[in-house]
Amino acid sequence: MSKITAIKSVMTPFPHWIDSSEPLLTARDMMQQFHVRHLPVKEGGELVSIITDRDLKFVMDDKLGLPPREAMLVKEICVYSAYVVDLETPLATVLMTMAERRIGSAIVTRHGQLCGIFTATDACREYGKALRKKEFPKSDPEVA
Numbered sequence: 474m475s476k477i478t479a480i481k482s483v484m485t486p487f488p489h490w491i492d493s494s495e496p497l498l499t500a501r502d503m504m505q506q507f508h509v510r511h512l513p514v515k516e517g518g519e520l521v522s523i524i525t526d527r528d529l530k531f532v533m534d535d536k537l538g539l540p541p542r543e544a545m546l547v548k549e550i551c552v553y554s555a556y557v558v559d560l561e562t563p564l565a566t567v568l569m570t571m572a573e574r575r576i577g578s579a580i581v582t583r584h585g586q587l588c589g590i591f592t593a594t595d596a597c598r599e600y601g602k603a604l605r606k607k608e609f610p611k612s613d614p615e616v617a
Contacts, residue, residue, distance in 0.1 A: 477563050477564075477565075478563065478564040478565075479560065479561050479562065479563060479564065480558055480560060480561075480562045480563070480564050480567050480579070480581055480589075480591055481560035481561065481581065481588075481589070482564075483564055483591065483595055483596075483599050484560070484581045484588075484589035484590060484591040484595065485589055485590050485591070485592070485595060486588065486589045487588070487589070488509070488511075488512075488513060488587070488589060488590040489503060489507050489509060489512060490512060490513040490514065490515055490520075490587060491503060491512045491513075491514055491515070491524065491547055492514070492515055492516065492547070493514050493515065493516040493521060493522065493546070493547050493548035493551065494516075494546060494547070494548065495546065495547050496543070496545070496546060496547070497529065497532070497533075497542055497545040497546060497547060497549075497550065498542060498543060499547075500512055500524050500529060500547050501529050501533075504526055504529070510525060510526040510527075510577070510592070510594075511523055511524075511525050511526075511577065511578045511590060511592055512524050512525075513555075513580050513587050513590060514547055514548070514551045515587070516548070520557070520580065520582065520585070520586070520587045521551075521553065522548075522551040522552055522553045522555050523551060523552055523555040523578065523580060524547055524550065524551040524552070525552070525577065525578070528550050528551070528552065529550075532545065532550050555578075555580055556570065556571065556574065556576055556578070556579045556580065557579070557580045557581075557582055558579050558580070558581055558582070558591075559581075559582060559583070560581050560582065560583050560588055560589065562581075564599075567579050567591060568596060571593070571596070577592055577593045578590055578591065578592045578593070579591045579592075
């Protein structure tokens, strides 16, 4: 019987997060400082959303005619339909849902509290590890 891998074993624990009332530029600065593309968003200490680098790039496009970026707050652009899972959720379930919804991250919680994040980067890292463990047959030099 094979052991089912839970998301807790492959997530990034204790992710950085931002409060929804923070300026948009603070979110951008945090992403650059910590080299991340996703920030969970809290409001009054409760997890409510996520903001991504793609969201930021989109709303900071001067051609859209939106309010000045200096005046915008995180809560005005964050995604309130973020994918949230419990840390015991099977990895396969998370991967399939992310693929079906075409999203790049899942927020991981324990008893409703933020405890991690799982992104496409984490998925690639885990898949790479799995491939390294596999033994492939020696390739036939005649096959291209």
